[in-house]
Amino acid sequence: MNLISICLISFVFLFVMSMTSLGLGLMSIYFNMSMFLEWEIISLNSSSFVMTLILDWMSFLFMSLVMLISSVVIMYSQSYMKSDMTINRFILLVLLFVLSMILLIISPNLISILLGWDGLGLVSYCLVIYYQNVKSYNSGMLTALSNRIGDVAILLSIAWMLNYGGWNYIFYLNFMKDQFYMLIIGYLIVLAAMTKSAQIPFSSWLPAAMAAPTPVSALVHSSTLVTAGVYLLIRFNVLLQETLCFKILLLFASLTMLMSGLSANFEYDMKKIIALSTLSQLGLMMSILSMGYLELAFFHLLTHAMFKALLFMCAGVIIHSMSDFQDIRFMGGSVKFMPLTSICFSLSNLALCGAPFLAGFYSKDLILEIVCMSQINLVIFFFFFFSTGLTVSYSIRLIYFSLIGGFNLFSMFSFHDEDYTMIKSMYVLLVLSIVGGASLSWLIFPTPMMIYLSFHLKFMVMYVIFGGMILGGLIINFSLFNLNKLNLYVSLFFMKLMWFLPNISTFGVNYSVLFLGGKIMSVLDLGWSEFLVGQGLFKNLKKLTIINQIGQLNLLSVYLKFFFIWILILIMLCLNN
Template sequence: MCSLSFYFLFLFSTLFFVLGIYYLLFDYSLFIEWEVFSLNGSMVVMTFIFDWMSLIFMSFVMYISSLVIYYSNDYMHNESNINRFVMIVLMFIFSMVLLIISPNLISILLGWDGLGLVSYCLVIYYQNVKSYNAGMLTALSNRVGDVFILISIAWMLNFGSWNYIYYYDFISDSFEMKVISMLIMFAAMTKSAQIPFSSWLPAAMAAPTPVSALVHSSTLVTAGVYLLIRFSPMLFIYDLGWFLLLIGCMTMFMAGLGANFEFDLKSIIALSTLSQLGLMMSILSMGYSNLAFFHLLTHALFKALLFMCAGSMIHNLNDSQDIRFMGSISSFMPLTSVCFNVSSLSLCGMPFLAGFYSKDLILEIVCLDWTNVLIFFLYFFSTGLTASYSFRLFYYSMSGDMNYYSVYSFDDKCYFISFGMIGLLIVAVFGGSFLSWLIFPIPYLIVLPWYLSFLTLFIIILGSYFGYVISDFNYCYNLFSLNFLSFVIFFGSMWFMPFLSTNYVSYLPLSLGYYTSKSFDSGWGELFGGQGLYSFFLYMIDYVQSLYDSNFSVYLLTFIFWMLILLIFFLIY
């Protein structure tokens, strides 16, 4: 089934990409409404929009999905029911496709909720305590966004239709649309894991690595960014961009710092995804929706490759994810090492790789735009942190001595894994330039002073050096001692966000429930509730039974009582 799914998805990916280029070149859009049924003059319609944006994004989702499923042939070869795994992944892809082509809040909710439910099934796939906890955190965090979408649907009843695309020209003074825009923005923040909803994204690493490659590149986490790109006119009309800009920059900064103190391979890459999502959100909030979409596509290419390389390492190291047990992997796995380093450099924004074309353009736009010092600092410092944790990852995994078992041997001979990585390596190198020619046929002309033009490259080199310095933990510990440890604990735990969004959210209602149960259910509730009524009915039954047991004496007493009453009435009258 893996091979069949791969061929079908690859075929559809090619078809949608060709259509997307055609629609982009001729500025063509297709809006399809299908009437499902009509009842008493009320029509229930299914609406789809096919424009260059939806078609190209769908082609990228299907291309990455096809290679991920093909890659799973090797990675999941011990799985007893591989067809079930493929079916769940296909449901996940279908939900994302439905969300991409929907200009209607109802069908968006179907895709949105489908992503949330199927992601829960994928996160708990290995069925252990850690997976269940991570799955519950993921599902409940995303449920908050589902509630915001449902409230938006209720508010949109005021307009008579849920096709938000109709109302771009009529919303400048609408209070209802302002509320809807705010709700959509908060919903997108939950799905794209912005502060304060960030803690579920590293927790979702409990899913199998092929699923992580899919989730963190082109599905689930990018759904919120894509929804806001579609709703971007409303963000600018109601001046909500400043809030989103601050949240995006803080998320980018927080994730970059956290990744520099993490030792779990998948968690580092997950935090890098969170950092890039913050970058997309922040540039989108500044009004450059096409640029955010461009970075979304290029990020999907190199991030899927990065996860595939990580999966190849984990697979060969007997499911070990700790980077401290790695080292000198380039000697044993040259192909994986090449792909890993290309994707890491692309993530950093190294010139002429896929990530460079979008990331460098974003930073130049930030230099050119009217931004304050804080935002400017957060953008460039976060870029330096990206280079820092990427170099740190290279330092631990590729250089030095092998830190795994001395008798252990591994290699690059898994055919399906190698094929999946090579398929993404090509697009991770050439995809950025090709997309930039397509999306920006007339290139941005950004004229900056030389010190701002070279600032990006300087920050990347400086960040790489910083990554090398903090990799030598003993040096840092001797330099900063206990203060450094406090720093590591705070920033390495994502500013305590996983604790704040789990223990501190659940502690109060759970303790309230405990005391309520103790006081009412096991206290006064027992006395006056079920147990009290039960005792009262038992007493009444015993009393009535005693009456029946002595019924002859009762009968005589009753007879005498009635005779006395009759005698009294006789004497009176």
């Protein structure tokens, strides 16, 4: 089967399933219904293995978006990956990835959640190391090992659920939320969600996962893998509301927002900038979720998926056209040569900033207004709004360096955006990035929320956006002209390296262990154990065999020695008697 037919079949199947899921989701919202399905796979005497599924408006809408973005990404990959010799393997891995995410979405059971959770981890490892080189292997190992912490937390929560005689957590959340065992399960779920959604201190794997092909990045950073942790906490929200664990999560998520925004403003790798923006938005979702607004977090999760997938796909087209350069300092002038891609890129960036009436505006603006109405302290309030300003700042910087600034690549180099397969697939997400936010807000919040704020608090979002634009302009100015004159190397180094989290996650975890292993090998394996067991045993056996060989040579002196020893023994025996 050739490439075009595989991509086309996958695209049509996923698109049809997405529309079906959307229709069922609309029915679920209209009739206010949810379905809980049980399928007995095998039964042996009194034991039965049952697969359970939960199908409500939330799972239907999320599945619809995941399959829609996946179908568009596969269509995009048909052109983006056409020179790859193993494109069939790539498409199969993407389909496995989507299947794992769907299994996670519709599971009310911790066992089947673990299947989807582990499936995401394993397939993401295979996709990160897809371009087989040292950097990919290192990134894949960091991604896999960071996510294993979350897998262990899920396994431990499965063990604790044995106290209730079943793993369908959805039955126990409301009735047993004050019990000690259930709280331990909730804490373990929070730990798992923090690893999968890359919150501090597990943030370093998310930019490292950029070693994967760009279509995979578009899928991972929009609707799969990183959103799995947020979705799991949305399901467990009832259990953890107003607990100490959620207050700690609010602090860590806010710090993640701040850290990723600062790092993105001093990063030069295009894909890493967009990855850090994903990290910032995940921090926003986690923080509003830990304040108890699960529908708001889910709303932002859906709107973010639309424009973030588009942002990655536009970045892929630009990188592809720039001879695979990812450094934004080599880019510039794309708006003159690639007008269609530049429109999509600019609109997705504006949606990310929360520009009025695009998809991101409806969720981000509502979240920030709810934050203004909530009883939180000034530090968290500052984190929310300052991080929003940083988002605008790095978006302006990214647009300037990649689209508007001077062209900095090779001389006599021309490029264009006439790859209509990629452009058409991007148009689907462009429409969603424009109208998706308003449509989803009508569906998820049929009754308007009452927001009561003072004049300046109401316009605080606009103040922050304009402040972010000014900050972005200042950073561009420093980057172009004055950076070498400023004595800011230490602070920039600190900001650019994500508060040293990648170093801590790699050298901090494995360097001391490897150093200890080297010492043990030199002292024990090559030292005492070698002296006593390996070479020592060999030398002793060699001495014994030499002595034995002397005895075997039948020399007269040997016989005389044995005769003399025999006479001495007889004399001693006689004297004793």
